[in-house]
Amino acid sequence: MPSKNAISRKTILFVVFPQVKLLDIAGPLQVFSDANEQLNDVYKVLVASAGGGLVASDTVLPIATVGLEELKDLALDTLIISGGSGALAASRDAEFVECIEKLAQRSRRVGSVCTGAYVLAAAGLTNGRRVVTHWNDCAQLQSDFPETLVELDPIYVNDGGVWSSAGVTAGIDMSLAMLAEDCGKSASLAVARSLVTYMVRPGGQSQFSAILSNQSKDNAGRFDVLHYWIENNLFRQITIEAMAEIAKMSPRNFSRVYKQHTGQSPSKAVEAIRVDAARRLLEDSKLPVKTIAAKTGFGDEERMRRAMHRNVQVSPSAYRERFGSS
Incomplete structure (x- = not known):
């Protein structure tokens, strides 16, 4: 495992919207939170929404967020768009999509969990790139955004710094891969063990x-x-x-x-x-x-x-x- 002092702190911003799927945010968030515990706060993690405050998830638990307007001057490393039943509506909100596009320009890498890929696509971030989403939404995503190269089976895809993951728990797999890219395979493996999950899952999402x-x-x-x-x-x-x-x-x-x-x-x-x-x-x-x-x-x-x-x-x-x- 790399030295705790050898890794510079990176800011990761999760963006959510009403009716976000709780596990789409909680799973990846847990990966980076566990990494902070094991590697002495290598990440600054924030959760934001268009208006800030409490955002309704698809469960009884709301999510506390900061407003995107408050982050205009924030230095970003990673921008991740969560998924959920509200993703399609979010992708059609021109003001919200424009904000995501601007945040992406300041980010080293961007990513989506599940149907969050709709928002990346609406912002033009997936044009000509390989992308994956939940298996049940692949055909619709390809139809709505023909410039996007939608793949059916991968658990996650990284195409030139534009990351995307398949349904729900695949966001954990993607986050572990991001952690491996940042801090090394041994760090990612340690977090995977703490979560009792695979670092590299066997098979694709078709299973x-x-x-x-x-x-x-x-x-x-x-x-x-x-x-x-x-x-x-x-x-x-x-x-x-x-x-x-x-x-x-x-x-x-x-x-x-x-x-x-x-x-x-x-x-x-x-x-x-x-x-x-x-x-x-x-x-x-x-x-x-x-x-x-x-x-x-x-x-x-x-x-x-x-x-x-x-x-x-x-x-x-x-x-x-x-x-x-x-």
Whole structure:
């Protein structure tokens, strides 16, 4: 771990708005607060909002903030925009967005947690840059801000000093990575241990979502009935012919149209749905892996292991260890 006296103090400003998700601010804030305890106050941490005072979160706990107007002359190192259900409204507030843009110009790096990426994008800070947000908001963010290069799976992204993280707890991962950049890997690892979390989480954010929903571009829901049928028939062999019959198409036309509307082949979709079902059983049951492989149609453990590595980059045993119920 680096010497406590070797690290210059950096100012980190978190910006929140009404209906901010509490964990989006509390998780990253805890990382830097724990770093201060272990490294003798290497960070000056502030929480601000447009008007200052108490800001309502998505829980019963409000957040005490200073007003952005009070920070005009503040020397900033890092600016982080939290996420929450109020992010979209905040991104459409021209005065607020202009203030964020000015703060960003004075910051060495900027970042967002979850849907806070909307605010960064509205301020023009993500143009031509790789960005991630909550898996359920990726498509909308890309549609609203086509100049932004939205990625689906990373837990967090750092593209030239513009950081962004996926849903909710991913803000902790991003903050640990920022800490490693500032103070070294050993400091970040020590804080990760104190929080009982990974310094580098295995797998991407797709492991937390319904994988097909994450990957699908079928916004019209053309294949919803088919997907429901697949989910309820995982125990059997699912052929192209059977799926085409459910979709009321010829097999050849079905394969073409399905890929056109969802961005993946029918066989890949079936595998993704099998993996999602296996993932839920690994989380919620004590069934042996062999039994789960049979119930979800993989047939044997090795096939399921390979499929999980392809889809969520984690083995069944590692997934259960990390996410299974105690």
